[in-house]
Amino acid sequence: MESQIAELTAQIAALQGSAGVTNTMFAETFYYLTIPLMIIIHAGFLAYEMGASRAKNVLSSGVKNLLAFAFMIPTFYFFGWWVYWGFPTGLTFSEGPAGISGAAYASAIAWGWGDSAQYMGPNIADQASGVFFGAFALFAATTASIMSGAVIERIQTVGFVILAVILGSFAWVVAAAWGWHADGWLVTQFGVHDFGAAGLVHAVAGFFALGVLINLGPRIGKFNADGTANHIAGHNLPLTVIGLMLIIVGFWGFLMACVIVPGEAWSWFGDKPSTIYGTPITLSALAFNILMAIAGGIIGAWVMTKDPFWMMSGALAGIISTASGLDIYYPALTFIIAFSAGVILKFCADWLERRGIDDAVGAVTVHGTIGLYGVVLLGIFGSGYPALQGAAGEVPTISLIGQIVGAIVFFLLGFVPGYISSYILNMLGMLRVPAGAEEAGMDTVKVPAQGYPEGIAQSAPPAE
């Protein structure tokens, strides 16, 4: 009898071990797969920006976008990852209530030297750090790509890379630490909820771009002497539209990476997935709501513009306007909000253009304005939802005031660093290319290759 019990105990232990291995491999694979999915966002931004550029600038726009991605990864490794874990409680760098923040904690897990380095490289006992780092590094690269499109056809390459690093490896990371972390002061004190990063990724990047655009100035020929704007068409609208659709594909990876899988030592739950705040969520919620958001945004933009560029921008706006609450919105409500975002999109972009801002791809509007619109709307519809785990009355709840505070902080975390850093670069002569170079075309000035060496070639005759 005793031997049978011992045998059963051993079998249970073996089964538990096997289940643990399966769960750990699932968790690691889950985040690992978000990385190539999010790289599709960058394939999309690459196509989108190159299509939106005139033919004389097509390759330099591509080079700039590729460099933003390439510099974002190492700089996020060098210090961005530390910022996320070190900053949640604000500038005190102290440990928060969940015990997963502060300078000491960050220095123990997110520095590339000393004992901390064990979590920053291959380690058979750590199947989480690398994939988490990878997902966050791709969030960072997304912010840089958002800014990248707005400034095409006149920015200096190195100046742009410096701006991208400030945005991607610092500014948005501070926003994430404050509003996208269980110890973040915006969450613990104001109940800010931004599940899909409408504010802390999109709005921060969009308003960072606005700060840069003010100092960068419009492209030559964009505005007339009386202040009216000219439309500067990109050389390949179909490429731009397909790029936008690729961004939508990549968003599924982006939003998937916002989910914390269950069953691991670092998970919030043993039996169900959660948001980054430790509140419950399901992938089914995302499937319902993302699809409805895409549809609502496209339809809203179509009825107002009939323009495929704005329709696909409307799809992005649909997701961004609902991203803060994709975990708790009802799908029909998601559709209505996304539709409204698609409807107001072009109007908001035109309003900005009338203020003399030359945003070549509408990034400030799609990501900035609509991002804040989504953050604030969640305060209206989601008021009363617990923002964290815990007993009623002991944890903050989502509120309109809290979401407005979050929106203001996200705006400032984007706009102020963008404006100041581009102002300094401008003083140093590192922001804008000379007028002659801009008129000649950035490819001729910067790129030892031709985008279309045969021009738009006529097809060869078909075989008989």
Next chain:
Amino acid sequence: MFPYSEASWSVVDGAMFMGWGTALPGITTLIAAAICVFVLVVGQSSEARKSSKF
């Protein structure tokens, strides 16, 4: 619009979207459907007007 009387996730064991248990899901579904129909009517009218010029 938290659909449970106690503002804690520990009491949530099922639907957790805004307005669950109220008329809101039905109303928003109706509005969303109406938007689709309205947009198609407007779209048809606009396209017919433009097409008639050719």
